Amino acid sequence: MKHPYNLQLDALKSAYANHAFSPRELIQALRERALQLNPEYKLFIHILTEEELAPYLANLEATGPESLPLYGVPFAVKDNIDLAGVPTTAACHAFSYIPAKNATIVAQLIALGAIPIGKTNLDQFATGLNGTRSPYGLCRNSVLAEYPSGGSSAGSALAVALGLASFALGTDTAGSGRVPAALNNLIGLKATKGLISTAGVVPACRTLDCTTFFTATALEASKLLALTARKDPEDEYSRANVGWNTGRSFGIPASGFKFGVPKQLEFLGCAESQALFERSVSTLETMGGIAIEIDFSAFLEAAKLLYEGPWVAERYSVVGELIENNPEAVLPVIRDVLQKAPTATAVQAFRAQYKLQALKVKTDAILANLDFMITPAYPRPVTLAELAAEPVKRNSDLGTYTNFMNLLDYAAVAVPAGFMRNGLPSGVTLFGRAFCDQYLLSIADSFQRTSKLPLIGQFEFTAAPPTTLAKNDRSQLLVCG
């Protein structure tokens, strides 16, 4: 679908500089388009009213387009992230509350000039990877009506894919910031845990939750990360960024980088998904990368811990009281996921943590010899009909390559990887050691430029490629060793 506006950050900057339109005109047009599209896509739980938008626009009109790095940039907010004065529902009406305060990341973005346009639909309590587990309606895919948007950050991905926002905030505990990116031709940045504040975000698993960005390009995700990665005193799990992972580390990857490819690849019988993945590996090789086959079993074993192990107790610690007092308020599928949590013991929780730590020693050792890893975003896409028939199994399938990521403390970026013959977008995930986000984004940027795949809205790259070399922790070793 051709979008009426090119909302990429640099395109928008030029448009404002050339007075092509004002933020007020753009936001009004996007709001009308959102109201028009929402009955079909169910992407918004709340679209900001003109009254609610007024103060943001008034603030911008008091300054000029050159003064703020995100001046007049429209963004959508997943509805488990607080926007002051507007309900946070987490897709559960009985849970909903009106926050007095913005989440830290929302406050940062507004301070930088960005404009929130709406609160987006999600799998209830961010528990799901498909986008259909919401009483506010099922989120269909942005391209094909018979597929889901992916979840849990379903509406956020759609807001960007449908040309209603330059970027959107999601969250990611098990893959919620990556699966919907892949299904909608987007970049999904799940940065290193703690780099983007989760203060003001409804927890799923508080020790694992990440706030994420959906964008059309890796370049934009790099800019947003560089602008917002800060240690937040209001988030106990916040971490300070490191010197080799700032915006200046984004660049062209030096040739000869080593990337891991799982020996064990699962496409659940989908030859097309396999072919698209193999083409992505070839693209990385074209870029000068060296593919190294690695044993993926420890990653897959860690993935199992997320829902089969005691980490469901973290989710229960948020939703448990509501389930106990008012079970009907929570979707049956979410209740089912959490049913084992109340009986899990602290002994089991610690033993699972030991097991995870043992697996992390193995996976860290594998990553130590690589610059990053590539996997499919998911084995194969699932249709809405398949999801309706087997809601838990099909959802689990989508998490094959995502569930281990936050448990093992790795950074990840979902990157568009072409289209199925039916037109459905496909994606791969690049991941690596914590605090290598800007390096992963550099690879993703180069990948997007090399593969020359059409961006959302059929737009092309409008920004020049970087001119400096990309850096990661290994570059740091060479410099400071």
Add this chain to the structure above:
Amino acid sequence: MKHPYNLQLDALKSAYANHAFSPRELIQALRERALQLNPEYKLFIHILTEEELAPYLANLEATGPESLPLYGVPFAVKDNIDLAGVPTTAACHAFSYIPAKNATIVAQLIALGAIPIGKTNLDQFATGLNGTRSPYGLCRNSVLAEYPSGGSSAGSALAVALGLASFALGTDTAGSGRVPAALNNLIGLKATKGLISTAGVVPACRTLDCTTFFTATALEASKLLALTARKDPEDEYSRANVGWNTGRSFGIPASGFKFGVPKQLEFLGCAESQALFERSVSTLETMGGIAIEIDFSAFLEAAKLLYEGPWVAERYSVVGELIENNPEAVLPVIRDVLQKAPTATAVQAFRAQYKLQALKVKTDAILANLDFMITPAYPRPVTLAELAAEPVKRNSDLGTYTNFMNLLDYAAVAVPAGFMRNGLPSGVTLFGRAFCDQYLLSIADSFQRTSKLPLIGQFEFTAAPPTTLAKNDRSQLLVCG
């Protein structure tokens, strides 16, 4: 008590270089002395037989004193740490097993030339801070018979204090490497979690356990740490050391260092303990330090989590099966400590971890402005009679200043701080950020030299003071921006 041998590392090195005696002669003499003292002090669960000692002596006799850094240095091993071929009991006969392999730290020390002389008594399963909770007998204090040795590394502290070993290995989860040091005029180094391997150590709380050193001087602890701090692939919780924390960082502390002193100090009515602590603060000021009063409440709140919170489930995960199948095998006081563990839920475990993380944000912020903190080692000493009357309460009192340390991931050193009028040794604890061990030891070394307190065995310092400046993470910041 005057010792027959000065077993300090450098004294021993000179003695061997001068052929004053051979390792064989020394070990034989120490063995006889150990057999003589053990009926009174109950410090050893097992004293190595001449047969068991033979291979270690034979190995040394194949080399020379200059070839190995710990050539012929006798050391004692807490009996929850594996020494191949000799039972590991953890002070519980029913639990005992004969390991085929040395614990990593034991293997390292033997490879460096040190000679294990025996397995030392402890509070059962390292659960206790007093040294009386053992079916292998109660460990009295090295100086005064009416006081305990302190625990849980009771026999290890005694082995050094009684002149039977140059150093001893202990463990420390809640203070077990620090309380017995203070009560016996020793340095107790509880290094940063993960710096000294715990592979081959019976876990207490596996996420918190540390292997520790008891020595007469901080200088010796610095040497031992520098020789053994390595990332161990066999210990999942092992961590690599950092550049500013090697043996080269041990030195003279630059004047103007800032140290925190708790506003809330508890001496449980013991004016003598208070006076000794105040004198220690004055000593640090004499050394050029600047005392800064800090709010200690977050540290004290974290301390409560260790036994009142779900971390007892970690202990239960080791001992629980034995308690269930054979309750009589475990001391009643240990069973009591663990009784709440089986009912603790995973939800409680995660919530306690959130609470700890929130407290750590507060305590980290306090430490960020300091080079280190000083506290008493314990509020006041307790007598054996008091312990017998109120075993749990008096034990808890001893942990007032120790229980928070590993939960908050800090490094700590117990340092001798003078003597009560009755002759009982007293101690303080210096602690600070992870990976500042060598800096803390530098402060401890300077403290020992400045305070001029008699060492164990009435020996004096035989090593010259360092000539370079001590370094910590702050020095690193200055150097590398």
